[in-house]
Amino acid sequence: MSAQDLLAGAAPSTAGEAAPAAGARQVWRRLRARKSALAGIVVIALLLLVAVCAPLLTAIEGQDPTTYHDSLLNSAAGGVPVGPFGGISGAHWLGVEPGSGRDLFARLVYGSQVSLLVAVGATLVEVVIGVVVGLAAGLGNKLLDQFLGHTTDVMLALPSLVFAIALMAVVPSGFPRPLLLTLVIGLLGWGGTARVVRAQTLTLKELDYVSAARLGGSSRWRIARRELLPSLAAPVITYAALLLPSNVASEAGLSFLGVGVKPPTSSWGQMLSSATTWFQSDPTYVLLPAAFLFVTTFAFTVVGDAVRTALDPRAASRLRVGTGRAKKRGNDTKRGNDAQRGNDTKRGGDAKQASADAKGAAA
Amino acid sequence: MSRTPRISRRAAAAAVTVALAGGAAACGPTSGDAGADATPHKGGTLTVLNQAPQDNFDPARQYTTGGGDIPGLVFRTLTTRERANGAEGTKVVPDLATDTGEPSKNATVWTYHLKSGLKFQDGTAITSADIKYGIERSFAPELSGGPPYFRDWLVGAENYQGPYKDKHGLDSIETPNASTIVFHLTKPEGDFPYLATMTQFSPVPKAKDTGATYYLHPVSSGPYEVTENQNNGTHLVFKRNPYWSAATDSQRKAYPDTIDVQAGLDPAVINQRLETSSGTDADAVTTDTNLGPAELAKINGDKELKSRVGTGHFGETYYLAFNPKVKPFDDIKVREAISYAVNRTSVVNAAGGSSLAEPATTFLPDQATFGYTPYDWFPAGATGNPAKAKELLKEAGYPHGLTITLASSTSDASYQGPAIATAVQDGLKAAGITVRINQIQDDSYSSTVDSVKTEPGVFLGSWGADWPSGGPFLAPIFDGRQIVTDGSNFNNAQLNDAQVNATIDKINAVTDHAEAAKEWGALDKQLGQRALTVPLFHPVYERLYGKNIRNVVISDWDGRVDVADVAVK
Numbered sequence: 001m002s003a004q005d006l007l008a009g010a011a012p013s014t015a016g017e018a019a020p021a022a023g024a025r026q027v028w029r030r031l032r033a034r035k036s037a038l039a040g041i042v043v044i045a046l047l048l049l050v051a052v053c054a055p056l057l058t059a060i061e062g063q064d065p066t067t068y069h070d071s072l073l074n075s076a077a078g079g080v081p082v083g084p085f086g087g088i089s090g091a092h093w094l095g096v097e098p099g100s101g102r103d104l105f106a107r108l109v110y111g112s113q114v115s116l117l118v119a120v121g122a123t124l125v126e127v128v129i130g131v132v133v134g135l136a137a138g139l140g141n142k143l144l145d146q147f148l149g150h151t152t153d154v155m156l157a158l159p160s161l162v163f164a165i166a167l168m169a170v171v172p173s174g175f176p177r178p179l180l181l182t183l184v185i186g187l188l189g190w191g192g193t194a195r196v197v198r199a200q201t202l203t204l205k206e207l208d209y210v211s212a213a214r215l216g217g218s219s220r221w222r223i224a225r226r227e228l229l230p231s232l233a234a235p236v237i238t239y240a241a242l243l244l245p246s247n248v249a250s251e252a253g254l255s256f257l258g259v260g261v262k263p264p265t266s267s268w269g270q271m272l273s274s275a276t277t278w279f280q281s282d283p284t285y286v287l288l289p290a291a292f293l294f295v296t297t298f299a300f301t302v303v304g305d306a307v308r309t310a311l312d313p314r315a316a317s318r319l320r321v322g323t324g325r326a327k328k329r330g331n332d333t334k335r336g337n338d339a340q341r342g343n344d345t346k347r348g349g350d351a352k353q354a355s356a357d358a359k360g361a362a363a
Numbered sequence: 364m365s366r367t368p369r370i371s372r373r374a375a376a377a378a379v380t381v382a383l384a385g386g387a388a389a390c391g392p393t394s395g396d397a398g399a400d401a402t403p404h405k406g407g408t409l410t411v412l413n414q415a416p417q418d419n420f421d422p423a424r425q426y427t428t429g430g431g432d433i434p435g436l437v438f439r440t441l442t443t444r445e446r447a448n449g450a451e452g453t454k455v456v457p458d459l460a461t462d463t464g465e466p467s468k469n470a471t472v473w474t475y476h477l478k479s480g481l482k483f484q485d486g487t488a489i490t491s492a493d494i495k496y497g498i499e500r501s502f503a504p505e506l507s508g509g510p511p512y513f514r515d516w517l518v519g520a521e522n523y524q525g526p527y528k529d530k531h532g533l534d535s536i537e538t539p540n541a542s543t544i545v546f547h548l549t550k551p552e553g554d555f556p557y558l559a560t561m562t563q564f565s566p567v568p569k570a571k572d573t574g575a576t577y578y579l580h581p582v583s584s585g586p587y588e589v590t591e592n593q594n595n596g597t598h599l600v601f602k603r604n605p606y607w608s609a610a611t612d613s614q615r616k617a618y619p620d621t622i623d624v625q626a627g628l629d630p631a632v633i634n635q636r637l638e639t640s641s642g643t644d645a646d647a648v649t650t651d652t653n654l655g656p657a658e659l660a661k662i663n664g665d666k667e668l669k670s671r672v673g674t675g676h677f678g679e680t681y682y683l684a685f686n687p688k689v690k691p692f693d694d695i696k697v698r699e700a701i702s703y704a705v706n707r708t709s710v711v712n713a714a715g716g717s718s719l720a721e722p723a724t725t726f727l728p729d730q731a732t733f734g735y736t737p738y739d740w741f742p743a744g745a746t747g748n749p750a751k752a753k754e755l756l757k758e759a760g761y762p763h764g765l766t767i768t769l770a771s772s773t774s775d776a777s778y779q780g781p782a783i784a785t786a787v788q789d790g791l792k793a794a795g796i797t798v799r800i801n802q803i804q805d806d807s808y809s810s811t812v813d814s815v816k817t818e819p820g821v822f823l824g825s826w827g828a829d830w831p832s833g834g835p836f837l838a839p840i841f842d843g844r845q846i847v848t849d850g851s852n853f854n855n856a857q858l859n860d861a862q863v864n865a866t867i868d869k870i871n872a873v874t875d876h877a878e879a880a881k882e883w884g885a886l887d888k889q890l891g892q893r894a895l896t897v898p899l900f901h902p903v904y905e906r907l908y909g910k911n912i913r914n915v916v917i918s919d920w921d922g923r924v925d926v927a928d929v930a931v932k
Contacts, residue, residue, distance in 0.1 A: 068789045070708045070746070077663035078656030079716035099656055099712055099782065100789075173801050258773055263781040263800060264788065274782075277631065281660035 030310035037306030043299035051112040058106040061093055065110045066264045069101030078281070086284030097274075098282050107266040108292055114255075114267040115296065118181045119247040125186025126247075127240050130193020131232065135224050137194070138201025149198070155191035161253070163188055168259035177261045185250045189243065196235050204228055234311040241304030245297040252293055268293045403914040403930030409619040410647035410909075411926060412633045416626040417596035420589065421578035422562040423501035424508035428829055429560045429920045430458075432650040433624060435927055436601055438565035439584040439612070441475050441494065441544075442556050444920040446614045446928050452918020453732035453831040455556045455876075458614065459489065459566070459584070463556040466874045470551040475559070477542040482606040483568060484583040491544040493566030495536045499526045501563040502533075505575045509563050510829060516558070518547045527574065551872030553879055557830035583607070586617035586927070599624040616914065618930035619646075634658050637907040638668060645910040646931040648924045654905045656715035668907070673915055675904035675922030678728035678828035678836065681714070681778050683769075683787065683897040684812070684855045689820035691767070696759035698894040701767075701821075702741035704752035706790030710899050713786035714778055718905055723898040726840075727887045730919055732831040732876070736884030740891050752794035764795030770812060770819035774805035778902065779823040787823075787899075813851045824855060824896065831920050833883020834871060841890055842867050856895035863890070 031037045050057065058064055072087050073079045079099040081087030086095030086104065094105040137148035167184045204210055210227050218226070254260045255269030263270075271289040279286045411433065422438045425431060429444030443458035445451060455463050460475040467473075481489040498517075501509045503525025514520050518535035526532055535547040548555070558564075571582050579592055586609075587601035601622040609617070623643075628636075633652045636644045654662065654672065662668040683701065685692045692698055707722040714720035723729070724739040742748065756765055771784035781802065788798040801819065803811050811817045812824065829835040839845055843859025846852055866886050873879040904922040908915065908929075916928040 066785075066789060066792075068706070068709045068712075068786065070706075070712055073712055073716070074660070074663075075708075075712055075717040077716065078654075078659030078718065079712040080656070080660035080663075098660070099715070100709070100786065101712070169804055173803075262802060263785045277655055277657040278660075279657075281657045 027307070027310045031303075031306055034306050034309075036302050037310075040299040040302035040306065043295060044303060047112055047116060047296060047299070050109055051116045054109045054113055057109050058103075061091075061103070061105055063092065063103035063106045065102060065106040065266055067102065069096055069103075072096050072101045073098070080278075080281055086282050088284070094288055095284050097271075098278055098285060102264075104285070104288060107271060108268070108288055111266040111268045111271060111289070112292065112296075114178055114181075114261055114265065115248055115251055115269075115293075118178055118185065118251040119244055119300075121179075121182035122185035122189065122247045122250070123240050123243045125182065126190040126193055126243055127236060129186070129190040130239075131197050131229075131236060133190065133194040134197025135201055135228065135232075137198040138205065139220050139224060139228075145198075148194070152191050152194045152198075155188070156195070158188060160188040164250070164254055165257060165259050168254060173262065177265070181251055181254060181260060185247055185254075189247070189250075193236065193239055193243075196239055197232055200232055200235055201228055204231055238304075238308040238311050241307040242301070244304060245300035248293070248297050248300060268296075401913055403616070403618050404932040405618050405620070405930075407619050407646060407911075407931040408621040408623055408643065409926065409929060409931050410643050411622065411624040412628055412636060412644070412647050412649050413624065413626040413651050414628055414630055414633065415651055416594070417599055417624060419508055419578050420592060420596055420599070421506060421581060422497060422565040422567060423503070423506040424578065425562040426508060426510050427560075427562050429918075430562060430565075432921070432923060432926045433599070433622075434562050435585065435615070436587045436617075436622065437581060437583045437585045437589060437604075438562045439481075440562060440564040441559040442564075443560050443614055444918060446616075446916050446925050447918055448916055450731060450919050452916070453730065453920050455560060455830075456614065458560075458612070459494070460559075464559065466553070466555070470553050470555070470872050470874050471548045473546045473548070473555045473559075475544050475546075477544075478611050479542070480608060480611055481584070482608070483566070484588045484604045484606055485571075486606050487568065488541075489566045489584055490541040491538040492541070493568055494544055494564060495532070495538050496526060496569050496572070497565055497567040498536060498563050499523075499532050500567060500572065501525075503527050503574075510558075510561060512558055513563065516548050516550070516552055516555075518549050526569075550868070553870075553872060553874040553876075554830065554832050554834050557832055560830065586612065586615050587622060594627075597625075597627045599626075615927040616930070617927060618914065618932070622926065630655065634907055637671075637909055638662075640671075640910040646912065647909040648912055648926065648929060649906060649908075650923050650926060652906065653719070654907055656719065658907075659716065659718055659905060662907075671908055671910065671912075673904075673906050673908060673917050673924050675906070675917040675924075676728075676730065676901070676919050677904060677922035678730055678733055678831055678901075678919075679825065680723055680726055680728055680901055681720075681783070681823070681825045681899045682723070682726065683899065684822055684824035685895055685897075686818045686820050686822075687856055687895070689818075691759070691761070691765065692820050694759050695894055696755045697761070697765070698897075699741050700752040700755035700759065700765075700794065701791065701796065702894050702897045703743050703748045703755065704791045704794035704796060705743050705787060705897055705899070706745075706747040706793075707743065707899060708745045709786040709790050710783060713782040714900055714902065718903065720900040720902050723901050725887060726826075726891060726896055726898055727833060727836055727884065728828070728901050730831065732880060732919070733828070733836060734833040734880035734882065734884030734887065736881075736888050738888045738891050741894065747790050747793060749794035752791075752796070756795065764797065766797040766799065767791075767821060768799045768801050768819065770801045770803055770822035772805045772808040772823070773802045777805075777825070779808065779825060780805075783823055783899070810851070812855070813853060815846070815848055815852050815857065818852075818855060822855075826853075832876070833880060833887065834867075837883060837886060837890070838867050838871075841895075856893075858893070858895060 072082055074082050081096045081098055083089060088095040092103050096102060097104055133148050137145045164184050171180055210223060213223050213227050252269030255267040256273040260269055261267045268289045275286040275289060417433050425434050427434055430440050439459050441458060441460045442455050442463050445454040445456045457463055459477055459481060461478055465474045477491060483489055500506055501513060502523045517533060520533055523529060523533060537545040566584055568582055581589060583604045586604055586607040588604045589599060590602045591600035603620055630652045633649050634654060637647060685698050687693050711717055711720045711722055727733045727735050729735045769784055769787060771781060772779040774780045775782045784800045788800060791798050812819060812822045826840060839853045841858050841863055843864050846854045846857055846859060870879050870882045906924060908924055911931050913930045914928055916925040
């Protein structure tokens with residue numbers, strides 16, 4: 001998603017939602033209304049639970065992620081697990097890893113800790129840096145704006161994968177790897193957020209209530225904190241929700257390339273990487289980390305998309321106004337619909353206007 | 364890096380991806396003869412599918428063992444390896460020469476006589492002067508890449524810059540007549556006939572030498588000549604050399620009319636193509652790609668595929684190397700404790716299982732030609748002896764366990780990566796030894812561990828044979844005079860023991876290979892007691908070949924399907 005799309009999508013909130021507390025409840029209601037979003041939220045909640053309870057879950061299974069089980073392998077046949085489906089048994093719920101006999105359930109469960117921690121951490125780093133840089137650029141003088149603008153351009157233009165690999169390789173191996181992964185992904189990925197925040201800030205600071213605050217003698221810091229940040233929440237959350245799955249994939253990608261977490265720590269990307277050669281002789285080994293990765297990124301993407309829609313009054317009003325998908329529903333609940341339309345007409349109109357303004361500003 | 368045969372440099376060991384080795388002397392190729400049921404015939408095109416390109420195809424620039432596979436098709440040498448299965452194939456036999464060399468009494472002067480009727484690909488006769496010139500040009504700085512022995516062994520060669528700069532040449536190589544060549548060495552070297560298998564001993568006609576571009580059109584003395592060389596050895600085509608005569612060459616069968624070498628392929632692609640064996644791939648072999656563990660698992664249940672796997676052993680050992688200059692490895696009790704604690708079953712499985720690796724307790728590969736003498740000073744059994752290890756740690760002053768840092772490469776391709784390191788780590792856990800793994804970038808791994816300035820306290824090491832003898836296996840690692848303080852140092856323990864040095868000198872002077880082997884074995888056993896390394900495993904080659912391949916010969920010298928002997932009809 002480009003910054004442009006985001007702007008178009010998120011801008012209306014500036015006009016529409018001045019009170020964030022009410023907005024949050026409304027957003028939650030809209031999210032809940034979408035079955036796919038709800039399913040995504042449930043999946044994410046489960047994954048978080050699994051990650052947090054990893055030691056407990058593996059204790060129930062009676063295994064740990066690092067102990068070798070040589071007796072479970074057919075050593076003469078390349079170390080492939082003995083038994084069907086990669087050695088699935090009562091003791092090893094998802095089988096064992098070829099070549100080492102380490103428990104796959106334990107490795108997957110502990111792997112989720114790395115994947116989620118790094119993804120969430122990197123997203124936070126991106127959001128914090130992006131908001132600070134964006135606000136500073138939007139509120140600062142021309143020189144600062146230009147300097148930060150160019151810096152952001154450079155960040156966006158950097159071939160981030162190449163840079164990440166290089167950074168992961170040069171940092172001394174004593175540095176904690178998950179933290180390093182978080183920082184590297186986070187520090188290379190804040191450009192988009194900064195762009196969005198800057199553009200939003202430029203639009204917002206011309207609005208009456210901000211002008212009023214400025215005339216009232218509020219400092220820039222206070223304006224940023226009290227007047228701008230609440231209105232920036234919607235676009236930033238939207239952007240962050242879409243950054244999360246891409247960060248899960250980034251972590252997996254770096255671990256896949258061998259510059260991620262250090263052994264014996266497991267991560268999905270690292271597991272997938274060592275599993276690739278086994279796709280014919282032990283498909284279970286490949287499918288498990290692949291499935292976990294797919295489900296996680298998919299769930300995050302669905303929720304992220306739903307959050308974007310929920311935060312976007314245009315989309316929300318479209319539902320109610322009776323266009324698009326909601327149209328069919330509109331027929332038999334005509335009266336209700338009309339009533340709602342009446343309520344929302346003004347806001348929807350404003351939103352469209354604001355959206356057009358924002359587009360103009362961005363262009 | 365792309366030298367086909369294995370060499371004792373770690374750099375190359377790391378580069379040649381799955382080039383493995385190992386060695387049960389008793390069991391040669393197990394299924395190697397499977398393709399030989401039909402009589403081999405001349406003709407056809409043999410395809411070679413390889414990962415590493417055959418770059419710098421100049422005899423001066425190749426670093427081979429026994430003359431190499433593909434280089435051996437074009438470059439004949441004074442002596443060569445015997446093209447025979449198993450242990451028989453570790454013997455050195457005459458090639459251009461009439462015998463393997465006549466040593467002087469103290470093995471410092473070696474004399475060779477050339478066979479008669481030897482010809483280059485243009486029909487001119489091969490003379491001893493051509494061989495002398497071939498060795499001399501390997502000293503030229505622009506033709507680097509060969510082994511270091513010539514500079515060390517030949518009298519007056521230390522600062523020689525090659526025939527382009529110094530027309531006078533080397534006085535230590537005499538050619539009294541066109542068929543006699545005499546070498547004067549600085550010290551007794553009973554292994555000289557083994558060195559004489561290297562491509563530097565192949566004749567180069569001075570008139571045809573084009574210096575740095577000679578690799579494009581080297582003049583052949585072997586059964587084939589180069590007709591095409593694309594992208595510096597990525598694609599090579601060999602056709603018959605009409606002037607080669609089987610009457611002067613008992614080793615190369617040269618069945619195919621054409622040999623087509625395609626390199627730069629991914630190992631998975633090579634194995635998949637050999638497995639499918641469709642079209643020209645049915646006539647294909649590989650000289651540098653092993654079957655991976657996952658491929659072995661698949662082949663295990665397939666009789667047809669299993670019959671097309673050649674098993675070979677090449678003298679190579681993988682081990683934990685200690686640097687006793689770093690604490691706590693200065694304490695022999697700590698080193699012994701680690702030797703007791705190591706779980707070789709896990710390590711072997713991490714290396715691809717028992718088909719691809721054999722557990723090792725000796726530094727020398729377990730082949731008679733190296734002088735293999737069984738010993739196990741710190742018996743760890745199959746899975747480690749943590750109780751004994753704990754006891755030793757207590758004696759060493761670590762009653763509550765110990766934390767050490769093990770250096771490994773980032774790549775598993777060379778058996779020095781995270782897979783082996785974590786297997787060691789898990790084994791030592793039981794003895795209360797916590798292992799932290801320090802991964803070093805693969806491309807700088809060997810330069811880091813082989814420099815006395817940056818050498819870690821303990822790391823994953825490996826050593827392969829330049830030729831199947833104890834000398835090149837033990838001397839570079841344990842000879843105190845071979846410690847290099849500003850460059851590549853392979854004496855990782857920095858052992859400088861006058862008695863060990865004297866023993867090495869004594870054995871080097873022995874010209875009887877069997878006798879020397881016995882003494883190398885005794886030295887290895889004695890060195891093992893010092894616990895300077897923990898031998899882990901000897902790798903095994905498992906290589907697939909195409910459906911039509913016949914007359915498969917796999918010697919223990921290099922463990923590979925011999926391209927000079929296979930037939931496709």
